[in-house]
Amino acid sequence: MAMSTLQQPDIEPKNVPHIVDEGDYDEVPLYKKRDKVYPKRVSGRFRNLKWFALIALLGIYWVVPWLRWDRGPSAPDQAVLIDMDLGRAYFFFIEIWPQEVYYITGILIMAAVGLFLATSLFGRIWCGYACPQTVWTDLFMLVERYIQGDRNARVRLDKSKWTLEKIWKISATHLAWIVISMATGGAFVLYFHDAPTVMVDIFTANATFGTYVTIAFLTGSTYLLAGWAREQVCTYMCPWPRFQSAMLDDESMIVTYESWRGETRGPIKRKNLMRGEVPETGHCIDCHACVNVCPTGIDIRDGLQMECIGCGLCIDACNEMMDKVGFPRDLVRFDSVQNSQLRAQGKATRVRIIRPRTIIYAVLLVLVASVMMFGLANRSVLELNVLRDRNPLFVALSDGDVRNGYTLKVLNKEQSEKTYVLSLEGIDATDFQIIGLTPNQDGTYDLDVAPDRVGSFRVFVAADPQTLDGKSTPFEFTVTDKETGNTETYDTVFAGPENDR
Amino acid sequence: MSTKVEKDQVSGTDTTGHEWDGIKELNTPLPSWWVYVFWITVIWSVGYWVVYPSWPTANDYLKGMFGTTNRTELHETMASVAAERAPYMERLAALDVSEIANDSELLNFSMAGGKAVFADNCAPCHGTGGSGNPGFPSLQDDAWLWGGTLDAINQTLHVGVRWDANEDTRFNDMPAFGRDELLERDQIDDVVQYVLSFTDRATDAAAADRGAVVFEENCASCHGDDAKGIQDLGAPNLTDAIWLYGGSKETITETVMNSRRGVMPAWEGRLDEETIKMLTVYVHSLGGGQ
Numbered sequence: 001m002a003m004s005t006l007q008q009p010d011i012e013p014k015n016v017p018h019i020v021d022e023g024d025y026d027e028v029p030l031y032k033k034r035d036k037v038y039p040k041r042v043s044g045r046f047r048n049l050k051w052f053a054l055i056a057l058l059g060i061y062w063v064v065p066w067l068r069w070d071r072g073p074s075a076p077d078q079a080v081l082i083d084m085d086l087g088r089a090y091f092f093f094i095e096i097w098p099q100e101v102y103y104i105t106g107i108l109i110m111a112a113v114g115l116f117l118a119t120s121l122f123g124r125i126w127c128g129y130a131c132p133q134t135v136w137t138d139l140f141m142l143v144e145r146y147i148q149g150d151r152n153a154r155v156r157l158d159k160s161k162w163t164l165e166k167i168w169k170i171s172a173t174h175l176a177w178i179v180i181s182m183a184t185g186g187a188f189v190l191y192f193h194d195a196p197t198v199m200v201d202i203f204t205a206n207a208t209f210g211t212y213v214t215i216a217f218l219t220g221s222t223y224l225l226a227g228w229a230r231e232q233v234c235t236y237m238c239p240w241p242r243f244q245s246a247m248l249d250d251e252s253m254i255v256t257y258e259s260w261r262g263e264t265r266g267p268i269k270r271k272n273l274m275r276g277e278v279p280e281t282g283h284c285i286d287c288h289a290c291v292n293v294c295p296t297g298i299d300i301r302d303g304l305q306m307e308c309i310g311c312g313l314c315i316d317a318c319n320e321m322m323d324k325v326g327f328p329r330d331l332v333r334f335d336s337v338q339n340s341q342l343r344a345q346g347k348a349t350r351v352r353i354i355r356p357r358t359i360i361y362a363v364l365l366v367l368v369a370s371v372m373m374f375g376l377a378n379r380s381v382l383e384l385n386v387l388r389d390r391n392p393l394f395v396a397l398s399d400g401d402v403r404n405g406y407t408l409k410v411l412n413k414e415q416s417e418k419t420y421v422l423s424l425e426g427i428d429a430t431d432f433q434i435i436g437l438t439p440n441q442d443g444t445y446d447l448d449v450a451p452d453r454v455g456s457f458r459v460f461v462a463a464d465p466q467t468l469d470g471k472s473t474p475f476e477f478t479v480t481d482k483e484t485g486n487t488e489t490y491d492t493v494f495a496g497p498e499n500d501r
Numbered sequence: 502m503s504t505k506v507e508k509d510q511v512s513g514t515d516t517t518g519h520e521w522d523g524i525k526e527l528n529t530p531l532p533s534w535w536v537y538v539f540w541i542t543v544i545w546s547v548g549y550w551v552v553y554p555s556w557p558t559a560n561d562y563l564k565g566m567f568g569t570t571n572r573t574e575l576h577e578t579m580a581s582v583a584a585e586r587a588p589y590m591e592r593l594a595a596l597d598v599s600e601i602a603n604d605s606e607l608l609n610f611s612m613a614g615g616k617a618v619f620a621d622n623c624a625p626c627h628g629t630g631g632s633g634n635p636g637f638p639s640l641q642d643d644a645w646l647w648g649g650t651l652d653a654i655n656q657t658l659h660v661g662v663r664w665d666a667n668e669d670t671r672f673n674d675m676p677a678f679g680r681d682e683l684l685e686r687d688q689i690d691d692v693v694q695y696v697l698s699f700t701d702r703a704t705d706a707a708a709a710d711r712g713a714v715v716f717e718e719n720c721a722s723c724h725g726d727d728a729k730g731i732q733d734l735g736a737p738n739l740t741d742a743i744w745l746y747g748g749s750k751e752t753i754t755e756t757v758m759n760s761r762r763g764v765m766p767a768w769e770g771r772l773d774e775e776t777i778k779m780l781t782v783y784v785h786s787l788g789g790g791q
Contacts, residue, residue, distance in 0.1 A: 391630035395641040395788060398741030405641070405788055435786050436608055456609075460788050 036158070037231055037297035039141060040151035040289075044316025046334075053129040054138050062183070065190035072415030074452035076194030084192055088452070094376060097413065106372040110365060117361035119247040121353065123254035127240065128311030133233050136184070136226035137295065143176045151292060177227045178219070185218030231296035234309055241306045250338040251352050255310050257290075257301045257332050260344035265301070268325060283327045290314035290332055300332055382420070383411035384479050384488040393495040401430050402496045403462040410457070410479055412449040420447045420479040424461065427475035427494055431462035447479065461494060468496045593775040598651040602782050615783025618776055622768070623784075631787045636746055636763055641788045644743040646735045647671050649791035653732075655781040661767030662735070670767060673735045678719065679758030688715050693754050699728055699740040700748075 067079035069092060075083060081090040089096040089104075096103050115126055127134060148154050148169050160166055189211050190198060201207040202215070225233055234241060248254065262284030284301065291299045293314060296307045300314045318332040333340075339349040389405035397403055412418045423444045424432060434445050435458040449455035463473075473494040480487045507516045509527055519526040550556065554565045589610050593601060601607045620629060626637040633639030638646060647657050657671055664670040678684040684692070688711075694703045695712025703709040717726070723736040730738035737745060746752050746761055768777055784790070 389630070391628075392632040392641070395632065395639065396742055397642055398644045398738065398743045400742040403642075403788060436602070436605060458786060 034232065035297060037295065038151045038154050038292075039295045039297075039313075040292040040317070041145060042293040042313050042317045042320070044313075044319060046312030046316050050129060050138065050311060050313070054135055057130060057135050058139065062187050065187065065195040072451060074415060074450075076197070078194055080191060081194075082192050086452075095413065097411070100379075103372065103375065106368055106375075109368050110372070113361055113365045113368065116247050117358060117365060119244055120249065120252055120355075120357050120361060122310075123248065123252055124241075124244060124308070124310035127234065127244075127309035131309075133225060133238070134295075134309060134311070136180075136222060137230050139180065140177055140226040140230075141295070143180070144173050147173045147176065174227070177223055181219040181222035181226075182215065184222045185215040188218050189214050231307065234296060235307050245306075247357070249355065249357060251336045251355055253334055253336055253351070254304060255300060255308060255312055255315065255332065256304070256335055256337060256340050257284075258330070258340055258343065259301070259303075260340075262301065262331050283322070283331050285321065285325060287321050289317040289321050293317040304337075379413075380488065381413040382418075382479065382481060382486050382488050383413070384477065384490045385409040385411070386477055386490045386492045388492055388495075394497070396497075397462060401462045401464050402468075403431070403460055404494050406459040406461070406477075406492065408447075408455075408457040408459050408477065410447055410449050410455040412451060412453055412455065415451050417451050418449050419482045420449065421445070421482060422447050422457075422459075423478050423480075425476045425478055425489070427461070427463060427473060428467045429461050429463050431460070433460050434458065435460075446482075463494060463496070465496050468494065471496060471498050590775045593778050598655050598778050598781045598785075601778060602651060602785065608782060608786075611779040611782035612786050614776070615779040615781075615786075618772065618780050619783055622772070623780070626765075631784065636761070638745055639743075639789070640784050642743055643789045643791075644738065644741060645732065645789065645791065646737055646745075648732050649785070649789055651781055651785050651790065654784050654790065655777065657765070658777050658780055658784075659767060659769040662765040663762060664764060664767040667767035667769065671735055671765075673723070674762070675723070675756075675760045676719075677758065677760040680760075684715065684719065684757075688712075689754065689757050692716050692720065693750060693757060696728070696739055696753055697750060700742070704750075 064080050065078065068077050069079035069090070071077050071090065075081070075086065075088065075090065078090065079092050081088075083090070087098040094103075118125055144154070148157055157166055157169060186202065189202075189207075192198075193211075198207060198211065202211065229237070261282060263282045265284035265286040266281035268281065268285045290301070291297075291314075293316070294300070295311065295313065296309055298305050298307045300308065312334055315330070315332045315334060319329045322329050322331055335349070336351070339351070342349050385408070387407040387409070389407075394402045394404050408422070410420060412420075421440075421444050422434075432443060432445075433439070434447075437445050437447075437457070439445055447455055447457060459477075473496065474491060475494055476489045476491045478487060478489045506528075507518065507525070508514070509516050509525065512527065515528040517526045517528045550563070552566045553569055554562055556563045589607065592604075592607060593611070596604070596607070601611055619627075619631065623631070627633055627640055628637075631640035633641070638644070643649070645653070647653055647662070660667045660669045660671055662671040676683055679686070679689055691708045691712035692715040693712070694705050694708040695710075695716050697703040698706075698709040698712075716724075716728070720728070723731060723734050724739055725731050725736070728739040730736045742748075744752070745763075746756055768780070772780070
């Protein structure tokens with residue numbers, strides 16, 4: 001490497017810093033390698049809850065695309081469907097058009113506020129029980145445990161040399177993960193097409209490129225996130241742990257370690273207990289059962305931490321041990337910080353659900369839900385949009401009248417073909433015509449619109465400038481459903497020359 | 502270069518020996534995955550040179566393995582668009598314009614296609630929405646010099662107006678009454694007053710009366726005895742509110758003195774038959790079609 005002779009780097013021995021003491025900065029590494037977490041099998045109340053959530057949520061995910069719902073001839077008979085081609089979202093009896101996307105906004109707001117409310121009441125139960133990352137990781141761990149054995153066996157297997165047994169156990173695990181991942185990615189695309197059709201298409205290589213790309217992407221991300229990344233997703237990738245503490249207060253129910261009771265921790269000798277001696281140490285026997293079962297690899301005895309997903313498995317593990325040694329249960333418990341302190345002082349505990357923040361969240365939730373329900377209940381099955389020509393604003397006709405052009409969009413959101421009667425209100429039109437249609441006897445027009453479609457019509461209206469208000473005369477278009485009498489109006493204006501009247 | 506390597510005190514990493522204002526550069530190795538990705542992109546780029554057109558040569562350039570160029574890609578794209586349109590175009594070719602206008606599917610297809618063709622070819626004179634310019638008729642109003650039926654519009658599009666290269670072109674010629682000294686100046690003033698009187702704008706009733714005689718002798722043969730125009734001759738109606746070159750006394754005088762001679766190209770041979778049909782349907786739908 002050519003080095004400038006003018007500016008020799010100043011690295012004379014006298015300027016070299018003192019001999020580095022290796023020990024100094026070993027304490028504060030700049031990068032920490034991941035300590036692989038080997039969660040131990042556990043059973044108990046919270047584990048059962050978690051199994052229930054796992055089965056219910058995965059069941060919903062894989063079953064919902066197969067639920068049928070009569071959608072008439074215009075859409076696949078699928079209960080939950082996001083039809084990208086036609087731009088419709090179906091959810092059982094609800095149908096959403098692209099311009100009604102504010103319903104999605106409402107659902108997102110409700111989801112957020114619901115999450116805040118649940119967190120302020122019960123801590124991170126979303127993270128521990130319902131988050132897809134948790135659910136799929138739990139499923140992957142189940143597979144892993146089934147093939148490779150429990151914690152100790154897995155630690156041993158990872159440390160052992162590559163034997164035939166290790167090879168088949170590891171490859172069987174990954175194969176099973178990939179199969180689950182493919183089923184995950186495969187089920188996702190079913191929400192966007194007719195499930196039975198697209199299922200056949202996928203296996204006969206007839207599905208679209210986008211379908212295969214989506215499946216491949218979700219297969220890859222599921223395998224990577226649930227198989228490899230696991231708790232690192234919660235710790236490093238997810239924003240929610242960073243600010244969820246803002247939803248908590250002293251009375252939120254969280255996973256707590258009763259340090260007043262547990263400390264000082266230390267092993268306990270059974271024979272001393274049998275003799276009825278009161279141990280000098282606290283109730284925590286320092287068995288690490290709570291640490292060994294933790295899916296994020298933390299020690300709950302260090303207090304509430306960002307990594308804690310509030311799943312409560314440590315409670316199950318600790319209770320199992322407390323039962324064995326004969327101490328009261330719930331050394332680690334699902335309770336509020338306040339109650340933990342009250343108990344330490346020997347005072348009565350209380351659970352208060354109704355608190356200022358829960359009231360605010362609940363009221364917000366009810367409010368948004370009401371607005372949504374009102375919107376849905378009053379959702380119109382007929383909509384009319386009018387686009388007025390602006391080039392030119394108006395056309396002068398040979399008899400001195402002026403004419404305006406409009407494009408009418410009639411949205412028929414029903415499952416049957418509809419005929420609407422179009423009329424004008426509030427203007428003294430000398431001529432009213434629609435390209436390609438002939439008028440009725442009374443000068444109105446019949447507009448036919450196919451089921452679940454938008455009808456587009458070119459409309460011309462002419463008027464005598466003397467009867468107009470001037471540059472801009474307001475009037476309205478009215479469409480009326482011939483069968484039901486359902487009516488929609490659209491206020492627009494008729495542009496004309498400025499007159500001296 | 503010095504062979505002594507200084508170690509950074511805090512991180513324990515070797516330094517490169519570079520120092521700026523007391524800040525020393527650490528010799529931190531790149532992550533291996535980063536280096537691998539770099540080498541893969543290098544190999545990839547070599548493959549790219551081989552597969553795609555790349556280096557210029559003296560008179561030419563390396564064509565690549567599959568002869569891929571943007572030009573062929575464009576041709577392929579255009580061909581696939583044409584293939585998609587083909588069934589419509591076949592139907593357009595088989596039907597005449599009034600049949601097309603009655604078929605709602607073809608009507609929509611033609612209106613969309615015609616709009617694009619109009620913007621490319623017609624808008625410079627007739628305006629983007631067909632609203633016209635002085636001397637270039639509005640296609641949105643109900644006044645048609647050569648007829649506003651689908652067939653008449655189709656014919657005008659084919660042959661053009663005063664387009665010498667087409668022998669069937671729409672043609673008429675108003676004499677330049679002043680410039681060619683066919684009428685005296687005061688006769689012209691009289692006839693202009695008469696024309697203004699059709700829409701109650703004459704300022705000199707006596708002159709208008711004299712102009713009536715001049716009109717009958719010189720103008721009525723084309724514009725009709727009632728001055729309502731004769732479409733077969735392309736002679737405009739002088740009694741309505743629409744004036745191609747303007748309806749003021751000055752512009753009418755100018756027209757009578759020197760005549761006007763607007764020209765529209767014949768589109769036959771420039772645009773294919775199906776495109777002219779689409780354009781016909783579109784222009785007819787602009788609002789003024791008869």
